[in-house]
Each structure stands twice: as C-alpha cells, then as structure tokens.
Amino acid sequence: MCANILETTDLRVEVNGLPILSGVEIEFESGKVSAILGPNASGKSTLAKTIMGLPEYDVVDGDILLDGKSILDKSISERARLGIAYAFQTPPIISGVKLADFICRICPDYQCKAESDYFMGESCSCKSELYEDFDRLGIGNLAKRDLNDGFSGGETKRSELFQVLSMRPRIMLLDEPDSGLDYDSLRIVGKELKAIREKGDTTLVIISHHRYVLEYLEVDRIYILQNGRLAYTGDMRDIPVLEEKGYDRFLADVMR
Amino acid sequence: MNSDDLRKRAIKAKEKKAEYGADLDLEEYSYSSAPGQIESLDEISESDRDLVKDVGFNPSQDGVSGSFLQFDNEGIFADVLLKQEGLEILPITEALSKYDWLQDYLWNAVSVDTDKYTARSEITDYNGYFIRAKAGACIQMPVQSCLVMKRNQSVQNVHNIVIAEEGSELHIITGCATPSGVEQSLHLGISEFYVKKKARMTFTMVHRWSEMMDVRPRSATVVEEGGTHISSYAILSPVKSIQTYPEVHLVGMNAKADHYSVVYGSQSSSYDIGSLLFLEAPRTHGKVVSRSIATDASEVITRGDLVGLSGETKARLECDGLLISNEASIRAIPMLHAKAEGAELSHEATVGKVGADQLTYLMSRGLNEEEAASLIIRGFVKLKVPDLPPALQSSIDEAIKMSLEGGM
Ligand SMILES: Nc1ncnc2c1ncn2[C@@H]1O[C@H](COP(=O)(O)OP(=O)(O)OP(=O)(O)O)[C@@H](O)[C@H]1O
Ligand SMILES: [Mg+2]
Numbered sequence: 001m002c003a004n005i006l007e008t009t010d011l012r013v014e015v016n017g018l019p020i021l022s023g024v025e026i027e028f029e030s031g032k033v034s035a036i037l038g039p040n041a042s043g044k045s046t047l048a049k050t051i052m053g054l055p056e057y058d059v060v061d062g063d064i065l066l067d068g069k070s071i072l073d074k075s076i077s078e079r080a081r082l083g084i085a086y087a088f089q090t091p092p093i094i095s096g097v098k099l100a101d102f103i104c105r106i107c108p109d110y111q112c113k114a115e116s117d118y119f120m121g122e123s124c125s126c127k128s129e130l131y132e133d134f135d136r137l138g139i140g141n142l143a144k145r146d147l148n149d150g151f152s153g154g155e156t157k158r159s160e161l162f163q164v165l166s167m168r169p170r171i172m173l174l175d176e177p178d179s180g181l182d183y184d185s186l187r188i189v190g191k192e193l194k195a196i197r198e199k200g201d202t203t204l205v206i207i208s209h210h211r212y213v214l215e216y217l218e219v220d221r222i223y224i225l226q227n228g229r230l231a232y233t234g235d236m237r238d239i240p241v242l243e244e245k246g247y248d249r250f251l252a253d254v255m256r
Numbered sequence: 257m258n259s260d261d262l263r264k265r266a267i268k269a270k271e272k273k274a275e276y277g278a279d280l281d282l283e284e285y286s287y288s289s290a291p292g293q294i295e296s297l298d299e300i301s302e303s304d305r306d307l308v309k310d311v312g313f314n315p316s317q318d319g320v321s322g323s324f325l326q327f328d329n330e331g332i333f334a335d336v337l338l339k340q341e342g343l344e345i346l347p348i349t350e351a352l353s354k355y356d357w358l359q360d361y362l363w364n365a366v367s368v369d370t371d372k373y374t375a376r377s378e379i380t381d382y383n384g385y386f387i388r389a390k391a392g393a394c395i396q397m398p399v400q401s402c403l404v405m406k407r408n409q410s411v412q413n414v415h416n417i418v419i420a421e422e423g424s425e426l427h428i429i430t431g432c433a434t435p436s437g438v439e440q441s442l443h444l445g446i447s448e449f450y451v452k453k454k455a456r457m458t459f460t461m462v463h464r465w466s467e468m469m470d471v472r473p474r475s476a477t478v479v480e481e482g483g484t485h486i487s488s489y490a491i492l493s494p495v496k497s498i499q500t501y502p503e504v505h506l507v508g509m510n511a512k513a514d515h516y517s518v519v520y521g522s523q524s525s526s527y528d529i530g531s532l533l534f535l536e537a538p539r540t541h542g543k544v545v546s547r548s549i550a551t552d553a554s555e556v557i558t559r560g561d562l563v564g565l566s567g568e569t570k571a572r573l574e575c576d577g578l579l580i581s582n583e584a585s586i587r588a589i590p591m592l593h594a595k596a597e598g599a600e601l602s603h604e605a606t607v608g609k610v611g612a613d614q615l616t617y618l619m620s621r622g623l624n625e626e627e628a629a630s631l632i633i634r635g636f637v638k639l640k641v642p643d644l645p646p647a648l649q650s651s652i653d654e655a656i657k658m659s660l661e662g663g664m
Contacts, residue, residue, distance in 0.1 A: 052620055075411070088620075092613045096635025105631075106621045142444040160553075167622060 003067075005203050006051070006084075006171055010062035013043075013050050013228075020046045021228045023062070028171070029221070033197055033204040035214050038225035039247045044207045045089065047225070048165040048173040052086040053079045083170030087160035087177060094147040099159060100130060102147055107166035137162050138188055153180040161189060165196070171203045172196070178213040190216045211239050226251060259359070263416050266378035267368035276559075277499025277528050282372060285411045285442050287380040294333035296324065304404065310651065311431025311462040313402035320429075321397040324385040327404045328412055334384060342393025342424065344386070348415055351386035358386070361417050365448040365476035365505070373472040376464045377413050377444045384414040384446075389455070390426035398460075400429040405432070405469070408439040416447040420483075435476070436466045439574055440496075447475035451483035453508065462651055463491040463498070466477075467469035467523060471498040481508025481537075488516045492655040494523040494554075501559060503532045506540035513542040518637050520655045521554030521584060530559025530589075534600060536571035547637050548577040549656075550584035561591040564599020573603035579634050580610060580629070630656050 006028040007067050013021040021043045036044045050057040053066055053076045063070050070182050071079055094102075134140045137158045140198055142151065151159055159175055164172055177189055190213050196202050197217055208214055215236065216220075222239065224232040224247070232238075273279050294300065297315045300308075305315045308325065311407050317323055322336040322345045334345045352358050369376050384403075385535065388396050405412040420426040444463070451457045465471055479485050485504060504513040515531040533545040544560040560573040577586035590603040618628035633656050638649075 054616055054620075075625075076619040077617060077622060077624045077628075080620055086620055088617060092611060092617050094618070094632060094635055096638040097631055102621075106623070150336055163621060 003030050004028060004065075005067060005168055007065050008047070008051070008062065009065065011050070011059065011064065012061035013046060014058045014060050015046075015056055019060075019228065021050070021256070024225070024228070024230050026230060028203055028205060028222055029227070031200050032220040033206065033217050034223065035219045036205060036207045036223050036225065037242070038231070042225040043228040045175050045227055046228075048086055048175050048205070048207060049078075051173060052076060052084060054104045080167070080169075084172070085164040085167045085169035086173040087157075087175060089175050091148045091156065091160060093149045095149065097147045098144055099147055100143040103130060103163060103166050106163065108168055108229075111252040133162065134235075135165075136188070137192070138185060154182060154185050157181060158185065158189065161192060165192065169202065170236075171205065173205045173207075175207045176209065177206065178208055179212050186212060189213065193217055211243055214239060224251065260307075262363055262378055265369045266375040269375040270372060270379070272369065272371050272375065273480065273497065274371040274373060274472070276501060276557075277472070278470075278497050280442065280472070282357075282376050282442075284409075284440075286409055287411050287413070294327075294331045295524045297333060297335075298569040300325075300371065307404060307433050308402045308431065309436055311402060311433045311464050312429050312460075312651065313431050313513070317400075319397060320400045321395050322387075323397045324387070325404070326383060326385070326398070326399040326402070327408050328410065329381065329383055334385065340395060340397075342390040343395050343399065343424075344388040344390070345399060345516045348382070348384045348386045348417060351417070358417065361419065361448060361450060362415075363448075365450065365478050365503075366446055366474050370376075370474060372473050373444055373596070374446060374487075377415060377474075379444050380411070380413055382413040382446075383415040386417050387426070388419045389421060389457075391421040391428035391452075392423045393421075394425045395427065396425070398429045401428065401430040403430075403432045403445070404569045404611045405434045405441060405443055406438060408441060409494070411442045413442060414443070414445045416445070416449070416496065416599075417450075418457070418459070419450045420452060422452045423454045423474045424452070425456045426438065427460075429498070431459045431462045431464070433464045434466045434469055438466045438468060440468045443469060443471045443473070444469075445473040445475070447473065449475070449477035449485065451477065451479040451485045451511075453480045454482040456484045458486045458488075459652050460488045461490070463489075463495075464493040464651075465491075465495040465498070467494045467525070468496055470496050471500070473498075473500040473502070475500070476503040476505070477513065478507055479511040479513055480507045482510045483508065483512070485513040487514070488518075489529075490518040490520070490579065490652060491527065491529070492518075492520045492651055494525040495527070497528075499527045499528040501528075501532055503534065505534045505536055506542065507536045509537050509539050511537065511540045515542070515544045517558075518652065519556050519558065520637075520652065521548065521549040521550040521556045521586075522552050522555045523657075524555075526555045528557040528559070532555075532559075532563070533571055534563045534565060535571055536565045538566050538568040540566065543568045543572050543574075545574045546576070546588075548586050548588075549637065550579050550586045550631060551581050553581070553583040555585050557587045557589065559589045559591070560603070561593065562603070564592075564594040564596055565603050567596045567598030569596075569598070570600040571607075573601075574607040575603075576636070577607035578610065578633060579607065580633070590624075596606040
C-alpha cells in the first residue's frame, strides 16, 4: 500500500504578507519516513507549522490534502484530532500544568477518566505505565514540573516527542528532534523513532540537519527546500554526498 | 474596653468613609433581626442545601469536626461533633454572655472606628460565630461554617471571633452565599482572628454572592510568637461591589502568615481586594499571593502591602492578573513599606492576557479552544496556591467552565 496520506499542492505561504513558501509540492506516503532538509531559513519549519495550521501562516495558494481531502478549513484542534501532530521547537510555558498530568490529558491510552472530565486526569490510574515511559525517555525528572518551565534544550526535545507520541497520531511532524541532544539522548530518541517506524502505522516527517538519526532510521525519502521552494527529491544515498558538498554545491551539481 | 466606650467610638465614626471602595449609603437598608434557632441540619430546605454545598459546606457533616450555619441574622445552627475535645463553636452573642473575658477580644484586632462599616456593625444587632481551639488541642478535621443571606434590601451583620489557643491547631472552611435573585443587600462581616503562641490556624473562605450585593468585610489577625496563620480566599461569583483589605499583625518572634487569594471576576462586578501584612517582631515572615482573572466587564483591583516594622523579617508579595475580556480591567497595586533595617521585602506583579501561542500549543495537542483556555486559566489559578482544598478547587473549576461556556 503506498497511498499518500498527506500532500501539498502548489503551496504558497505568507507571514504578514511576506512570501515564505512558493509552489511547494510534496507527497508523503503512508507509513514511510521522510526527511525535510535544506539550508537555514529555507522554509522547513514553515512547512510543518503550515500543515499543523498555526495561525500566523497564511496559505495564499495551493492546498494541503489529508487522505485526499483539503484540511485548509480545519482548525488546529481538528487537525490534531485528524491525526496530525507537531513537535514544537520552542514551546511556550504553561504554568500550573504538570507535564505528567498533561500527557494524561492528551493521550488516548492514559485518558482513563470519564470523557466528561473537563480538566486533566489528575487521578489517572495508569500512572505506572506513564512513569515507565518517562523513564525510558530519560525525563522522569520532568513529570511533576510545569509544562516547558525551565526545561533544558534536550529535555524540551524529549518532552515534545513524548507528547507527540502520546497522542498516537497518524502523522508526526518532528522539527529537528535530534538537535541539541547529547550522545545518550540522541540514542534514546533514535530508538523511539525506530520503534515507531517498525510498527509501521505512523508516517514520520523529520526536519533535520544531521545524518545520524536519518541514517539510523533509514529514511525513505528526502526533500530539500531552498528559498521556500522544493529544490530536490531523493533518498538516503544522497545524504553522505550532501554532507560532503553542502547544499549550494549539491544543488548546483544536481541542477546541471 | 467596655461596651459603652465601644458604642461611643462607633457613633463617632458613623459617617467615616472607608479608604477604598465605593461609598455606600447605609440608610438604604433595613436592619431588622429576630434571633432564631435551627435545631438540626435536617431542617434546612433542599435549595438551601444546594446553596451551602456550593461554597463547600457539607450538610451531612462528613469529615468535619463541627459546623456553624447562619441564615441572614437569625436562623443559627452551631454544633461541635462529639469527641472533638478542645473545640468550641458558639453563636457570638451567646459566647459573649458566657465569657466575660471574650469582651477583650471584641474589637481588638479590628478597630471599631475603622470606618462607617465597622461603626455600623457595632451599632446594630449582630451575630456570627465564636470558634475556639483550646490550648494544646489538635483539631485535625476542619470546622465548617456558612453564612447565607437571603432577604432583600437588608443587611447581614456578622461579627466573628476565632481563637487558636497556645499550641493548638485549628482548620476552618467557611463560605458565604446568596441565592441569585436577591436584590440590593449588604453584607457587613467583622472577623477577628487570634493565633496564640505556637498555634496553627488555617482559614479557607469561599464567597458566592449575587449581582446586587455590596460586601464590606473587615477582618484582622494577630499572630503571636511561633504561630502560623494561613488564609486562602476565593471569590468566584459576580457581586455588585466588594471591598476588603484584611490585616495581619505578626507580633511575636517567628510568627508566620501566608495569604492567598483568588478572584474570578465576572459580569460588571467590582472587586477591591487585598492583604496588609505587618511584620512587627524579629524573624517574622510571610507571603501575600493573589491571582485575579477578569472576564466580562468586571473590574478587579488587587492590593498588597507589606510593612516591615522590625529587622530580621522577610516577606514577599505576588499579584498576578489574567485578563480574558476586552471590557474587563485589572489593577494590581503592590506596596512595600520598610521601616526597619533588615526588613527584606519583595514583590512581583504581572497582568496579561491568555497568550495566543499558549492556546495554539495546547490546541495542537487536540484540545479545543475552550479546553485550552480553561487549562491555562486553571493552571494560572493553581499556581503556587498550595493544597487548595478540593471543595475550593472544584468551585473554581466550575466558575471557569461556566464563564468559558458562556463566552467562547
Ligand atoms: N512567524 C514568522 N514571522 C516572520 N518571519 C518568519 C516567521 N516564520 C518564518 N519566518 C521567516 O521565514 C523564513 C523561513 O523560516 P523557517 O523557520 O521556515 O526556516 P527553516 O528552514 O526552518 O530554518 P532553520 O533550519 O534555521 O530552522 C525565514 O526567513 C524566517 O525568518
Ligand atoms: Mg526550522
């Protein structure tokens, strides 16, 4: 089965009237792992945030299709409920909301309280499983902390990944899940993602500047953005060449 | 002070305007009262039961050590559950005739001539509760109290005295409630708290008034050496106006006081609420923490004043406000006043809106806008107010839920 779960068609995006993406066409195959690559400021994060539906990103042309249907008129919440999840690079602090409680609130598995529970599942009975997950990700220390309050860079990455994993989404948009991580954390994150890939029911879209995780995951596709356009589509074999040449020369050579 | 002197001072202060809050014409209300007695909590009607439950009063008296309930100025119920040694709960009028010494505590923490409201409270008939934990008594279960006001155009005039004697421990959960629909009425509430040497008193109060009520509580606490006073206050309902500025005097070494308040402003209500902490002896310390949320066209003023009268003292003030309507306003007025070297006073005040990026973030996790806003507001309220009693927390949740369902 290789249906496209998500695709963008001729996508043009502006922020405050300033064009950022122009004519981006990408098809994400269901269950596959794709990497979005490209120089700084080329529009990678913009693409992910636009798919998630963040309000500052105006789609002025083109479309975003989930299972072949446009989601442009869907709110962020609706997109999340349709199975799209995005891991933020710099998430805001939410005071008074503990990470563990929040995970309970958003995770279908952990949500053991009645649906009518308006607030968080503070008396959630599956906390033991939750804490195992915290420990596996090496962030047990964050469980009782306020969401994103004083989390270190590497902790933020893992907390974001944990939240996104907990939502059991169909598509995970991960914005540099591997940046700023120490060797051990990198291995933890790599393993988590590998496990998801092996289960095969989640489509992974990974924005990255490093080859380690991409190679470890054996990504299926790479897309290179440049100046807000899709400049190249390739696969894993391109990654070492890319690292050697850098984006400018790599793209110049392939264009020739 | 004898009662003649008190009355004279009160009469002199009859026209004295309060420092803060809208000035009320006290001649507009009727001050009738005919003391009555409620023999058992089974006597109260179903709707009254619901009303008192709303502010945390449990009519079946589970998990409490005693109860006090008062309707307007008359129907009174006071009960200490069996086996609560060392606890006393009485209507204040009864207590004053029973104990001569109690006269010394009357208008001692609060001055009778503070303003026209205290004066009026003395001049007209009052009732209220007297609660005492005797020396060394450790009353683990809370005492619950509720003051209900149901009559129109009237004044509920309450005078409470609470004493935690040396080395005792006393927890009080108290609520004030009016059914909505009560027209133009006034609640005058004098509360005097005495925390003796090494005693510990916690006091949690929930207010639920109606749109036409004016409320002018006047309260003060005196904490002696090594004593602790922790007070949590929440007002979650609309009100016409409320103005209160409770004082705490830490008069003995190592005395401590923490005051927390939560104001959930709605409709076109006006709230002027603060805490005034006097550090009068060395090594006294305390905190004044307030969280205000303003919805609809409500107007919230939060004051806090720390007065360092002795060295080796430390206190902190935090006033944070969250604005969730363009017509609402919040004014945070923190004040620090050091009069002695070595008084370490600090404050922090913030007023802002629910951040768009916070909403977006939570929505991207599948919460809808209303749920996301509730979570942010609830987190904001909960912040740093430790051990919020469950009844109070659920009242807060309910208020948040109601106002968001209406507004978003
Ligand atoms: N909210 C915004 N407001 C203003 N400009 C924005 C906004 N979001 C993105 N941009 C601009 O759009 C361009 C693309 O940014 P984007 O974050 O998508 O780049 P990126 O490819 O993710 O880069 P990096 O590798 O550095 O993370 C940049 O020039 C950036 O400044
Ligand atoms: Mg980026």
